[in-house]
Amino acid sequence: MNLKGLFKSNRKRFSLIIVLLFLVAVANTMSGYLYKPAADYLLKNNLKNTLYYLFIMVLMGVLSVVFEAIVQTMYSKQVQEYIGSLRQKIVAHFYAQGGKSVAEMQNDLSNNLDMLTDNYATPLQTIIGNSFSLIMIIGVLFQLNWSLLVLTVVLAVINLLTPKIMEKAANKANEQISIENSKLLKAIDYWMGGMGMILGNVMTYALSRIDKKWVTQGNAILSTVQQFAGAVGISVTSAIVAVSQNTFHSKAGMPTAIGTQHAFIFLLIVAIIIWALFFKYVKDKH
Secondary structure, eight states: OOHHHHHHTOHHHHHHHHHHHHHHHHHHHHHHHTHHHHHHHHHTTOHHHHHHHHHHHHHHHHHHHHHHHHHHHHHHHHHHHHHHHHHHHHHHHHHHHOOOOHHHHHIIIIIHHHHHIIIIIHHHHHHHHHHHHHHHHHHHHHHHOHHHHHHHHHHHHHHHHHHHHHHHHHHHHHHHHHHHHHHHHHHHHHHHHHHHHHHHHHHHHHHHTSOGGGHHHHHHHHHHHHHHHHHHHHHHHHHHHHHHHHHHTOOSHHHHHHHHHHHHHHHHHHHHHHHHHHHHHOOOOO
16 A cells, blocks of 8 residues: 555546645644634623624634535545556455465455554555645744744644654554464364364264155255354354454454454353363263
8 A cells, every 4th residue: 555556546526635735734823823813802892893803713614514424425435446456456466376374365465454544544645744734833923933943843844754763663553463464364264164074074963863755854944044154153253253343443353353363262162162062061972
């Protein structure tokens, strides 16, 4: 993921997003800057001019909120279209190269792209918007007092350098999370495959224990129960992962990995209970 690719996914929309972000910065700056003349006129008992500036401040605030909402909607579409094109390229690469498991493909197509969205696309919008706000604030501060401008520039430089200093550590941590999540998905993949093999043997054994004239009905009942159990298992597992993501207010790698671990532990407990019930109640009568 890069800025050039994000821009190329829809040039006109991205350009409009930049313009709207600039207008948001202008509206926010004007809303704060006009407070001074409004207060000055209020001290002079000039109610007419005070109300005039207050009206403009409120108008700027409303425009800022409206433009911000439009930007969020348009930027989300821009990012999703770009992510969709990346997914198509990744799938084409998988089919061309081969050699990767379903778990690895799932990790690359979902978790890794979610991490890119949370760690790159979303901060990029914030950086662009804050850059415009910084430019507007610099202009206002220069007009008020140059010493305030110097202080703001120093603080801005520190703020910009801090993420760069932490970038290597953050990238290493994200890479480690992706690797661990991929391992966990592989384990679940193998575990589910083993459960499928066990279920096949259980169905065969169950059908062998009933009268031959009921085999067709028994097979239909077991298939229905299997599908229902699978649907319930998927729903419960998805709910556990969703709760984890909602707790951390993110769909990035770490919340998803934690939710997947909780789901795996839950399924493991269910499997142990089923195994214990099997040994307690199912007896071979051969």
